Amino acid sequence: xxxxxxxxxxxxxxxxxxxxxxxxxxxxxxxxxxxxxxxxxxxxxxxxxxxxxxxxxxxxxxxxxxxxxxxxxxxxxxxxxxxxxxxxxxxxxxxxxxxxxxxxxxxxxxxxxxxxxxxxxxxxxxxxxxxxxxxxxxxxxxxxxxxxxxxxxxxxxxxxxxxxxxxxxxxxxxxxxxxxxxxxxxxxxxxxxxxxxxxxxxxxxxxxxxxxxxxxxxxxxxxxxxxxxxxxxxxxxxxxxxxxxxxxxxxxxxxxxxxxxxxxxxxxxxxxxxxxxxxxxxxxxxxxxxxxxxxxxxxxxxxxxxxxxxxxxxxxxxxxxxxxxxxxxxxxxxxxxxxxxxxxxxxxxxxxxxxxxx
Numbered sequence: 001x002x003x004x005x006x007x008x009x010x011x012x013x014x015x016x017x018x019x020x021x022x023x024x025x026x027x028x029x030x031x032x033x034x035x036x037x038x039x040x041x042x043x044x045x046x047x048x049x050x051x052x053x054x055x056x057x058x059x060x061x062x063x064x065x066x067x068x069x070x071x072x073x074x075x076x077x078x079x080x081x082x083x084x085x086x087x088x089x090x091x092x093x094x095x096x097x098x099x100x101x102x103x104x105x106x107x108x109x110x111x112x113x114x115x116x117x118x119x120x121x122x123x124x125x126x127x128x129x130x131x132x133x134x135x136x137x138x139x140x141x142x143x144x145x146x147x148x149x150x151x152x153x154x155x156x157x158x159x160x161x162x163x164x165x166x167x168x169x170x171x172x173x174x175x176x177x178x179x180x181x182x183x184x185x186x187x188x189x190x191x192x193x194x195x196x197x198x199x200x201x202x203x204x205x206x207x208x209x210x211x212x213x214x215x216x217x218x219x220x221x222x223x224x225x226x227x228x229x230x231x232x233x234x235x236x237x238x239x240x241x242x243x244x245x246x247x248x249x250x251x252x253x254x255x256x257x258x259x260x261x262x263x264x265x266x267x268x269x270x271x272x273x274x275x276x277x278x279x280x281x282x283x284x285x286x287x288x289x290x291x292x293x294x295x296x297x298x299x300x301x302x303x304x305x306x307x308x309x310x311x312x313x314x315x316x317x318x319x320x321x322x323x324x325x326x327x328x329x330x331x332x333x334x335x336x337x338x339x340x341x342x343x344x345x346x347x348x349x350x351x352x353x354x355x356x357x358x
Contacts, residue, residue: 007232008196012203015131015175017058018082018103022131022177023203023235028261030252031205031238032245033060033086039067041074047245052080054249055264058236060084060106063093069100076101084133091117098128104177106133109164110140122173131175133205134168136161137182154187158194165199177236178202181209188224196233203235210240217241218251222258229259263298269317270303277305279323279342287346288321297357301349302331311336319353321345332356 007025014024022029032051036043038061048059059081063072076083084104085097091112094105105125109118125132138153142160145151151159157180168176178199180191188208195204208224211217221239228234239252256262270285271277285303292301302320304313314320315334322329328345330338330352340348 008200009203009232009235011200012235013174013201015177015203017084017131020057020082026235028229028234028256029057029236030055030249030256031058031060031084031236032056032248032252033062033238035245037068037071038062038064038075039071041071041078044071044075045078048075048079048081048083051245051249054246055253056081056245056249058082058084058103060086060238062086063097064088065090066093066096069093069096072097072102073100076103087112087121089113091121094121095124098124098130102128102130104131104133106135108135108137108140109167110136110142110146110160115167118167119171122168122171125175126173131177132168132173133177133179134161134164136164136178136180137209153182154191154194157182157191158198161195162198165202176202177205179205179207181207183208183210183220185220185224189227192228192233193231204233205236205238206234207238207240212242214241214243214247217243221251222255225255226259229256229261264296266292266295266297267300268292268303269300269314269320271305271313273305277323278325279305279328281305281323284321284323284346288349291346291350295353295357299353299357301353319349319356321349 010025012023015022020029034044034047036047038044051059061072061083063085082103084106085102086106087094088111094107112118136157141156142163145156145159161178161180182188185208206225206228208220211220225237237252239248241248253264268289273281288303299318302314302317304322306324311331311334319332326342327339328342329336330340330348
């Protein structure tokens with residue numbers, strides 16, 4: 001038999017954001033962005049600590065003005081996560097962020113200004129030894145591409161990204177990651193498929209931008225990122241949601257787990273309930289989910305509403321409970337271990353998880 005074909009993410013060049021590797025087959029990393037003013041380092045660091053606890057691996061901080069630089073410097077020095085400086089419009093802020101401890105820059109060359117300013121940013125990042133994420137969206141297309149009527153919007157994003165990468169390479173700077181973002185899930189798929197083909201050596205940052213609130217953004221990102229990750233495309237992800245950043249991280253990990261790319265912590269399998277269900281399954285699942293937040297093992301836990309969806313249908317789960325008529329069955333690997341009172345079921349389940357998995 002021939003050698004296994006390498007996935008696109010295994011063929012990309014490896015770069016480092018702090019100590020987190022991107023590309024070259026490294027684990028797909030999870031990113032998010034703070035919502036607190038960067039000028040308030042105490043609040044921002046508290047938010048970063050919370051994101052780290054949720055499994056965030058890279059954090060991005062906006063630097064909207066010079067007044068935010070001191071706070072950014074403080075955050076870089078104290079953050080448990082590598083800090084990416086998010087810069088738009090003013091190249092001088094990017095140059096200064098390199099000096100103040102940024103682990104990487106995010107810039108959209110299309111809104112930084114003329115290439116002399118972009119070049120100053122490239123030079124500063126090179127001197128600091130940090131990578132640059134080249135961002136492209138509808139508002140930051142390359143000037144020579146933006147007005148072309150022969151290109152669709154996805155093609156404009158791709159051609160802009162390619163032109164920027166080529167410019168950086170011409171200056172001897174290859175330590176780049178590329179993101180090309182749109183609010184459309186299927187355009188996101190199209191754009192990143194094209195980028196992976198045109199720039200096979202460049203790590204890709206995936207995400208659907210301006211995706212909306214929790215439900216809509218979860219669906220859009222799950223569709224777009226799920227397709228791409230399953231095709232082996234993408235080296236790091238940020239799930240953009242109009243919600244607390246911790247929700248972004250939680251959804252990101254769920255997408256990685258569902259696509260089989262990476263798992264952090266347990267998976268809960270639960271049925272949707274029906275007329276057979278004689279217990280408050282939604283409350284039971286919520287209680288199990290909350291208590292499972294303390295479990296780090298990547299185990300599969302079933303919370304089922306009746307004997308139909310119980311030990312048999314959930315046989316693949318490592319362990320689980322199935323309720324009905326005042327009692328619950330505790331089972332593992334499809335085999336019943338015990339019958340317990342409904343009000344004791346979660347405690348018994350958690351004790352058995354601790355006994356079996358530590």
